[in-house]
Structure formats: C-alpha cells, structure tokens
Amino acid sequence: MRMKRHLNPPDFVDLLEGVTLDPWKTSHFERCRRCQETLAALAPCFQEVDEGTSQTDLPPAPDPDWSEFRSRVRDALLARSVRRSSWLGRWRVPVGLTPPPAAWGVAVPALIVLVTLTLGSLWLARSGRTTGPDDRSPDLATAELFQEDAAALETEALAWSEGDFFIALNELDESEADRLLELISLTLDGEGGV
Amino acid sequence: MEHSATTAMSLTTTGSRSEPDEDRKLVQRYLDGDMAAFDGLMTRHERQVYGLCLRFVKHPDDAMDLTQDVFIKAFENLRSFRGDAGFRTWIYRIAVNHCINHVRKNGRRFVEVQDSTLTVEPAAHRRLLEDERRRIVGDLIEDLPPKQRAILELRMHQNLSYEEIANILDRSVSTIKSSVFFALGKLRKMIEERKASGASF
Numbered sequence: 001m002r003m004k005r006h007l008n009p010p011d012f013v014d015l016l017e018g019v020t021l022d023p024w025k026t027s028h029f030e031r032c033r034r035c036q037e038t039l040a041a042l043a044p045c046f047q048e049v050d051e052g053t054s055q056t057d058l059p060p061a062p063d064p065d066w067s068e069f070r071s072r073v074r075d076a077l078l079a080r081s082v083r084r085s086s087w088l089g090r091w092r093v094p095v096g097l098t099p100p101p102a103a104w105g106v107a108v109p110a111l112i113v114l115v116t117l118t119l120g121s122l123w124l125a126r127s128g129r130t131t132g133p134d135d136r137s138p139d140l141a142t143a144e145l146f147q148e149d150a151a152a153l154e155t156e157a158l159a160w161s162e163g164d165f166f167i168a169l170n171e172l173d174e175s176e177a178d179r180l181l182e183l184i185s186l187t188l189d190g191e192g193g194v
Numbered sequence: 195m196e197h198s199a200t201t202a203m204s205l206t207t208t209g210s211r212s213e214p215d216e217d218r219k220l221v222q223r224y225l226d227g228d229m230a231a232f233d234g235l236m237t238r239h240e241r242q243v244y245g246l247c248l249r250f251v252k253h254p255d256d257a258m259d260l261t262q263d264v265f266i267k268a269f270e271n272l273r274s275f276r277g278d279a280g281f282r283t284w285i286y287r288i289a290v291n292h293c294i295n296h297v298r299k300n301g302r303r304f305v306e307v308q309d310s311t312l313t314v315e316p317a318a319h320r321r322l323l324e325d326e327r328r329r330i331v332g333d334l335i336e337d338l339p340p341k342q343r344a345i346l347e348l349r350m351h352q353n354l355s356y357e358e359i360a361n362i363l364d365r366s367v368s369t370i371k372s373s374v375f376f377a378l379g380k381l382r383k384m385i386e387e388r389k390a391s392g393a394s395f
Binding site: 008009010012013014016041042045046048049050051070072073074076077080 | 229232233236237240241244254258261262265266269270327328331335346350356367368371372374375376378379381382385
C-alpha cells in the first residue's frame with residue numbers, strides 16, 4: 001500500500017540536496033517514472049539556482065566602512081532613545097518621596113482614565129451638537145449618552161496595557177502632544193473651577 | 195607559525211557551537227549597559243546581514259540602509275530576545291522580514307543589461323553566455339514571491355541549513371522544503387516561457 005505513494009515535495013528537495021531517503025521511498029523512486037520525471041525536470045533548475053546565487057557577482061562596491069556604519073547605528077539608537085526619554089520627561093510628575101514604580105502604577109491608570117474621559121466628553125459634546133432630534137430633553141439624552149460611552153471608553157482604556165499606552169504616547173507628534181497636555185490642563189482647570 | 199595557528203583557531207571558533215553562547219553573553223552585557231558589547235555583536239553579524247540585504251536590493255547604499263534599520267530594530271528590541279534561538283537566527287529573522295517588506299513595498303527593481311553576444315572568442319563567449327544565464331536566473335528569482343525568494347537566498351547564498359531557515363521563518367522544515375520545491379517549479383516554468391518567447395537563455 002505504502003509503496004504506491006509518490007514522493008512529496010520535501011523528498012524531492014532532499015534528493016536534489018543529495019540526502020538519502022528512507023528505503024521504501026528510494027525503492028519507490030527507482031520504479032516510479034513520474035517521480036523520476038519530476039526530479040529530472042527540477043534538477044537543472046536547482047543547479048542553475050545553486051550556481052547562479054553562489055556565483056553571480058554582486059554590483060562592484062567598495063567594502064563598507066564598518067566602523068562608520070557602527071557609529072551611525074549607535075547615533076541613531078541614541079537619538080531615538082533621547083527622543084523617547086524627552087517625551088517621557090514631559091510626563092514626569094513631581095512624585096516626591098514616592099518610589100517611581102509605585103508612582104507610575106498609580107499615575108498611569110489615572111492618566112488613562114482622565115484622558116479617555118476628557119476625549120470622550122469632547123467627542124460627545126461635539127456629536128451632541130450634530131445629532132438629530134430626540135424625544136428626551138437634549139441635556140438628559142447627552143448625559144445618558146455620555147455615561148454609557150464614557151463607561152465603555154473607560155473599560156477600553158483600562159484594557160490597555162501600560163506598554164500600549166507608552167507606545168501611543170511615543171507616537172504622538174509634538175503638536176498632538178501639546179494638544180493633549182492642553183486638554184488635560186483644561187480638564188483639570190474645569191474640575192477645579194466648578 | 196604561531197600566527198597561522200591563531201588564525202586557524204579563530205576560524206574554528208567562528209564556526210563552532212560556542213557562537214550562540216558568545217552572542218548570548220554579548221547580549222546580556224549590552225543589556226547591562228556595556229557599550230563594548232554593542233560593537234561585539236555588530237562585528238559578528240553586520241557582514242552577514244549586509245550580505246543578505248544586498249541579495250535583496252542589489253544596491254550597496256540601499257543594502258546599508260536596510261542593514262542599519264535591521265540593527266536599530268534589533269537593539270531596540272533586544273530585551274525580547276529570549277535566547278532560545280541563536281542571536282544569528284533572531285537577527286536573520288528581523289532582516290528577512292525587513293527585506294521582504296521592503297521588496298513588497300518597493301517592488302522589483304529592473305536593471306537594464308546590454309546585449310553581450312558580440313564578436314568574441316569562443317571560450318570568452320561561452321563564459322559570457324554562462325554569466326548571462328546566471329544573471330537571468332538571478333532576475334527570475336527576483337520575480338518569485340518574496341518569501342520563496344528569501345528561502346532560496348538563505349539556502350543557496352547564505353548556506354543556511356533547512357533547520358536554520360525554518361527557525362528564522364518560524365515554519366517547519368518540510369514547509370521550507372516544499373517552498374523550495376514550488377519555487378523551483380515556478381522558476382522552471384518561467385525559464386521555459388522565456389525560451390518559448392525567443393528571449394536568450
């Protein structure tokens with residue numbers, strides 16, 4: 001039964017590479033014209049590729065200056081790390097004697113919730129202006145919508161890991177970051193003033 | 195005498211099994227803030243990564259840019275290197291993925307080559323024809339799907355084993371071998387089409 005099965009693609013590659021197959025596969029191959037033809041069709045191509053890829057001259061080029069290359073990579077890494085830390089520096093709050101990990105543990109979720117609520121309220125305020133007529137009074141409808149969506153947004157925000165949050169922060173450009181800071185301070189001012 | 199012995203020893207060490215351990219130590223040292231380890235890792239792998247990138251883009255400057263991107267990506271994510279695969283496998287994985295993305299984004303770059311079948315000596319003519327055929331095969335390989343092309347490059351040019359390629363691409367060995375089989379089938383078809391159209395081969 002087993003003898004009737006033809007060789008499979010990896011077997012042909014093994015044969016091309018000169019690997020010895022299992023005895024039953026070898027004995028099948030010796031008697032199977034179809035498998036022999038498949039190998040015969042692929043063998044010249046394999047040889048061409050082997051010779052072609054190993055002997056093709058790449059464009060003539062001087063050997064790169066590796067020390068210069070390394071310093072380029074080092075500079076690029078440094079620049080990226082400085083850029084990242086400068087963004088993080090903007091978010092550093094004077095935590096006083098609180099140990100930094102603990103401070104971050106408290107501050108980051110609080111910030112996420114705050115930002116989400118702020119953005120959510122702004123979005124709702126905007127969409128509230130453009131929505132169509134509602135049976136309920138506008139204030140009541142907006143308040144309900146706000147509560148539902150804010151809760152959903154808050155859940156979504158809490159599902160974010162701190163890593164995701166920092167990645168998102170890092171990806172903000174300068175104007176976006178400034179706008180976010182502005183929004184937060186506006187919210188804080190608003191809460192303080194009311 | 196002593197010098198040649200040292201050279202022989204260093205050559206043996208380069209290809210020995212201690213290579214992954216050495217890489218792992220360098221990675222740890224780099225993560226601990228030792229900048230000398232940065233140079234160590236770069237020196238050990240920059241040429242191979244550059245060679246691989248050059249096979250994909252065929253242009254030294256582009257290959258350097260790709261190599262730089264690969265190392266930046268690698269060093270920025272070095273903490274995610276768990277060490278269960280070798281560093282070489284890990285950085286090759288980044289390089290192959292980066293090259294595949296680059297090829298997908300930028301497509302195939304055509305290089306116009308002039309017809310070289312002029313009046314030349316028979317031996318030289320034969321060599322020219324062989325060179326030409328190799329160039330055509332190289333061009334046809336560029337027309338393969340990027341992943342199949344990557345596998346052929348890794349196997350044929352970088353001389354990596356099928357196991358190593360499977361690790362780099364996170365596939366089974368038999369999948370990699372099947373890809374080679376199908377890539378060869380496609381190449382064969384392309385060569386036949388080329389011959390049928392009357393183009394030189």
